[in-house]
Amino acid sequence: MSDRQPGLQPLARTRLYEQVAQQIMGWVAENDLTTGDRLLPERELATRLGVSRATVSQALVALEVVGVVAVRHGDGAVLTDASGSAKVLDALRAHAKRLPDIIDARDALETKIAALAASRRTEPDLAAIDAALDVMEADIDAGGRGVEGDELFHAAITAAAHSSLLEKMMQEISELILETRIESLSQPGRPRDSLSAHRRIADAIRLGDPDLAAAAMHHHVAQVSDVAILRDAPRD
Amino acid sequence: MSDRQPGLQPLARTRLYEQVAQQIMGWVAENDLTTGDRLLPERELATRLGVSRATVSQALVALEVVGVVAVRHGDGAVLTDASGSAKVLDALRAHAKRLPDIIDARDALETKIAALAASRRTEPDLAAIDAALDVMEADIDAGGRGVEGDELFHAAITAAAHSSLLEKMMQEISELILETRIESLSQPGRPRDSLSAHRRIADAIRLGDPDLAAAAMHHHVAQVSDVAILRDAPRD
DNA sequence: TTGGACTAGTGGCCTAGCCAATAGGTCTGT
DNA sequence: ACAGACCTATTGGCTAGGCCACTAGTCCAA
Numbered sequence: 001m002s003d004r005q006p007g008l009q010p011l012a013r014t015r016l017y018e019q020v021a022q023q024i025m026g027w028v029a030e031n032d033l034t035t036g037d038r039l040l041p042e043r044e045l046a047t048r049l050g051v052s053r054a055t056v057s058q059a060l061v062a063l064e065v066v067g068v069v070a071v072r073h074g075d076g077a078v079l080t081d082a083s084g085s086a087k088v089l090d091a092l093r094a095h096a097k098r099l100p101d102i103i104d105a106r107d108a109l110e111t112k113i114a115a116l117a118a119s120r121r122t123e124p125d126l127a128a129i130d131a132a133l134d135v136m137e138a139d140i141d142a143g144g145r146g147v148e149g150d151e152l153f154h155a156a157i158t159a160a161a162h163s164s165l166l167e168k169m170m171q172e173i174s175e176l177i178l179e180t181r182i183e184s185l186s187q188p189g190r191p192r193d194s195l196s197a198h199r200r201i202a203d204a205i206r207l208g209d210p211d212l213a214a215a216a217m218h219h220h221v222a223q224v225s226d227v228a229i230l231r232d233a234p235r236d
Numbered sequence: 237m238s239d240r241q242p243g244l245q246p247l248a249r250t251r252l253y254e255q256v257a258q259q260i261m262g263w264v265a266e267n268d269l270t271t272g273d274r275l276l277p278e279r280e281l282a283t284r285l286g287v288s289r290a291t292v293s294q295a296l297v298a299l300e301v302v303g304v305v306a307v308r309h310g311d312g313a314v315l316t317d318a319s320g321s322a323k324v325l326d327a328l329r330a331h332a333k334r335l336p337d338i339i340d341a342r343d344a345l346e347t348k349i350a351a352l353a354a355s356r357r358t359e360p361d362l363a364a365i366d367a368a369l370d371v372m373e374a375d376i377d378a379g380g381r382g383v384e385g386d387e388l389f390h391a392a393i394t395a396a397a398h399s400s401l402l403e404k405m406m407q408e409i410s411e412l413i414l415e416t417r418i419e420s421l422s423q424p425g426r427p428r429d430s431l432s433a434h435r436r437i438a439d440a441i442r443l444g445d446p447d448l449a450a451a452a453m454h455h456h457v458a459q460v461s462d463v464a465i466l467r468d469a470p471r472d
Numbered sequence: 473t474t475g476g477a478c479t480a481g482t483g484g485c486c487t488a489g490c491c492a493a494t495a496g497g498t499c500t501g502t
Numbered sequence: 503a504c505a506g507a508c509c510t511a512t513t514g515g516c517t518a519g520g521c522c523a524c525t526a527g528t529c530c531a532a
Contacts, residue, residue, distance in 0.1 A: 074524030112344030
């Protein structure tokens with residue numbers, strides 16, 4: 001079924017399910033599907049690709065393990081991450097849909113990250129932070145919500161902490177955070193508040209004051225959590 | 237600030253192939269199989285586990301994608317990495333071998349966890365914490381290093397924080413932490429110091445004082461890091 | 473408005489089977 | 503003896519067809 005080149009390599013035979021998975025992802029890319037979109041039913045994929053349903057199922061298992069897709073019994077397979085970078089995310093998402101938990105985790109990580117950044121930041125780090133602030137300000141001045149600048153800022157801070165493990169962990173929950181972030185910045189006046197909070201954090205980091213940076217970040221996260229909790233059901 | 241209601245979660249249903257994969261890895265761990273060892277044939281696995289061969293095949297696809305086994309047509313499935321349960325861990329380990337990073341992450345997570353535990357702990361939580369302390373003390377009195385009690389203690393604190401995401405993250409780095417823990421407790425006098433530090437943390441949590449608990453935990457982690465940093469190369 | 477029944481669509485898993493690759497033995501000719 | 507071809511048991515790859523379970527939507531009755 002597959003054309004091997006007559007060369008003489010160890011013959012990397014590809015399993016059929018890999019090709020199917022690739023086809024599926026290609027189709028996703030072509031049609032600009034994004035998170036939340038639904039794939040074709042297994043049966044249809046099978047007939048369209050000319051393979052058995054079992055093979056399609058294997059491909060979906062692979063994609064599920066990689067974290068690109070979530071297969072839901074009786075419903076279908078939906079994309080969880082079109083970029084395909086988040087692996088652990090799925091496991092996390094299953095256990096941590098609840099907003100407060102996300103905020104707790106974010107507070108834990110980012111507060112420490114801010115403190116570390118204050119003591120470890122280099123000049124390039126500071127430049128990246130400033131650049132992120134500029135992006136955010138420009139966006140807000142233009143009437144935007146500054147989401148992109150917000151992301152850049154936190155990414156810059158995280159990088160400035162120079163801790164690979166913490167960075168890795170932030171990556172893991174970054175997508176979860178993104179939801180709360182957009183939510184928060186959608187509130188009137190919030191982008192400005194957020195920007196000034198960012199400035200205070202940046203200043204503390206520039207000063208090299210870990211405690212001050214931690215406090216500023218903590219305050220910022222608390223500010224964001226305000227909204228998120230309002231949106232969610234009232235709790236204890 | 238966060239719902240406890242242990243009663244009604246989205247009911248995480250596990251796919252059969254996941255259970256099969258887990259069983260297989262468990263079997264691998266039990267029999268001390270290492271890289272290069274061969275798994276049982278699919279057909280035998282299927283009959284032994286009471287599932288169809290298709291499901292076993294799905295499990296192997298999953299394990300293959302994760303990188304634990306390599307399935308070879310006509311030959312069998314061989315282990316490529318006998319790490320057993322740690323999948324994510326390895327990715328982390330690759331990027332985060334350095335002790336200081338581990339300590340940073342631990343400080344970030346456990347400090348927050350201690351604070352949350354102080355405000356959320358229930359009576360059973362406190363009982364579990366006390367039990368862990370008892371275990372540790374008994375072990376030390378008997379001449380041990382109190383490693384087990386130490387683990388129990390931190391697990392109890394983590395549980396008392398009632399934050400699934402933070403708990404998940406602690407799990408991810410727990411194995412990495414274990415190394416530093418054993419290292420630290422091996423130093424003369426350390427077990428006693430550690431025990432009293434634990435007591436202070438437990439007291440703060442019982443009092444319901446988040447700041448005090450956080451401070452106590454931070455001090456404890458710093459205490460441990462003393463050793464670890466000495467062992468590792470000095471850093472900034 | 474609520475809650476129950478029904479239904480169509482979808483994934484989960486199974487049985488049964490044939491094909492293809494591998495490893496390891498056996499047979500043959502030199 | 504030895505090297506090579508050949509056979510064969512074992513094992514994975516993939517298909518076909520089927521039944522069951524779950525989900526979501528619809529409609530109807532309380």
